[in-house]
Amino acid sequence: MAFASASNGAVRFTEEQEALVLKSWAIMKDDSANIGHRFFLKIFEVAPSARHLFSFLRNSDVPLEKNPNLKKHAMAVFVMTCEAAAQLRKTGRVTVRDTTIKRLGSTHFKNGVSDTHFEVARFALLETIKDGIPASMWSPEMKNAWGEAYEHLVAAIKEGMKPVALL
Amino acid sequence: MAFASASNGAVRFTEEQEALVLKSWAIMKDDSANIGHRFFLKIFEVAPSARHLFSFLRNSDVPLEKNPNLKKHAMAVFVMTCEAAAQLRKTGRVTVRDTTIKRLGSTHFKNGVSDTHFEVARFALLETIKDGIPASMWSPEMKNAWGEAYEHLVAAIKEGMKPVALL
Numbered sequence: 001m002a003f004a005s006a007s008n009g010a011v012r013f014t015e016e017q018e019a020l021v022l023k024s025w026a027i028m029k030d031d032s033a034n035i036g037h038r039f040f041l042k043i044f045e046v047a048p049s050a051r052h053l054f055s056f057l058r059n060s061d062v063p064l065e066k067n068p069n070l071k072k073h074a075m076a077v078f079v080m081t082c083e084a085a086a087q088l089r090k091t092g093r094v095t096v097r098d099t100t101i102k103r104l105g106s107t108h109f110k111n112g113v114s115d116t117h118f119e120v121a122r123f124a125l126l127e128t129i130k131d132g133i134p135a136s137m138w139s140p141e142m143k144n145a146w147g148e149a150y151e152h153l154v155a156a157i158k159e160g161m162k163p164v165a166l167l
Numbered sequence: 168m169a170f171a172s173a174s175n176g177a178v179r180f181t182e183e184q185e186a187l188v189l190k191s192w193a194i195m196k197d198d199s200a201n202i203g204h205r206f207f208l209k210i211f212e213v214a215p216s217a218r219h220l221f222s223f224l225r226n227s228d229v230p231l232e233k234n235p236n237l238k239k240h241a242m243a244v245f246v247m248t249c250e251a252a253a254q255l256r257k258t259g260r261v262t263v264r265d266t267t268i269k270r271l272g273s274t275h276f277k278n279g280v281s282d283t284h285f286e287v288a289r290f291a292l293l294e295t296i297k298d299g300i301p302a303s304m305w306s307p308e309m310k311n312a313w314g315e316a317y318e319h320l321v322a323a324i325k326e327g328m329k330p331v332a333l334l
Contacts, residue, residue: 046290
């Protein structure tokens with residue numbers, strides 16, 4: 001599903017931002033399972049209670065670090081986030097697979113995900129990317145490019161979280 | 168006001184934990200203004216929307232880094248947090264100046280501070296202390312001691328956030 005920015009115009013994402021995202025994603029891609037896992041462990045380090053938002057963690061005694069469902073979920077979310085960022089400029093839209101953005105919106109709404117949770121995930125994502133690429137590649141511009149791409153994804157998910165107006 | 172742990176028993180805080188807190192607080196104390204400021208800037212780095220919880224930030228155009236009210240507030244909160252931690256074992260209670268814990272509870276309740284906000288502040292506090300003491304002094308035990316002291320303070324504030332039952 002394609003999703004335009006809140007203004008309903010095309011997403012603004014410069015060539016330079018796209019180049020930074022593509023360059024760093026190319027480096028991280030092959031290690032998505034581990035980097036995605038670290039992304040989620042960072043979220044839970046900052047906000048331990050966020051684990052209650054995930055059904056497969058609520059009813060599990062397995063430590064977070066060893067939970068296979070978390071590893072699988074974390075990789076899927078990380079890859080989706082990075083691919084949406086990588087395609088942002090080309091498509092001018094947040095692009096994820098069909099129906100996924102609707103499901104994401106509804107799941108996040110149902111589970112009571114708050115603005116602060118989205119912010120914690122943003123912080124965790126940027127910290128994880130910083131540690132996932134060579135130190136010489138990290139810069140304020142790189143941080144900004146990923147931060148903006150993430151904000152576009154969140155705007156799309158939040159749009160999907162809005163209850164449908166009843167006629 | 169003195170506040171016991173949730174179990175209404177004395178707070179458990181070991182001699183070792185107290186020693187770690189006292190040792191690191193002694194080093195940070197003289198630089199409380201700067202370290203406290205960094206503590207709050209870290210909170211806003213992780214959760215930018217948390218600035219709306221503070222009346223003196225909501226209506227200000229001054230950048231966070233330069234806001235004198237934030238500097239003042241941050242230092243007061245940091246010193247209170249560290250002093251409560253330093254006195255925890257000796258008193259067996261979270262001890263802050265008279266009426267402060269009630270005011271804290273009521274202010275946090277009124278402004279809609281959530282569990283996630285308290286978690287973000289915990290993460291920011293631990294990161295700030297890590298950077299505020301010599302690297303050789305930081306350890307899992309040090310992190311644990313400050314983390315536990317902070318949890319006791321938060322439990323006291325949350326107790327003060329509960330609406331008074333009506334008879």
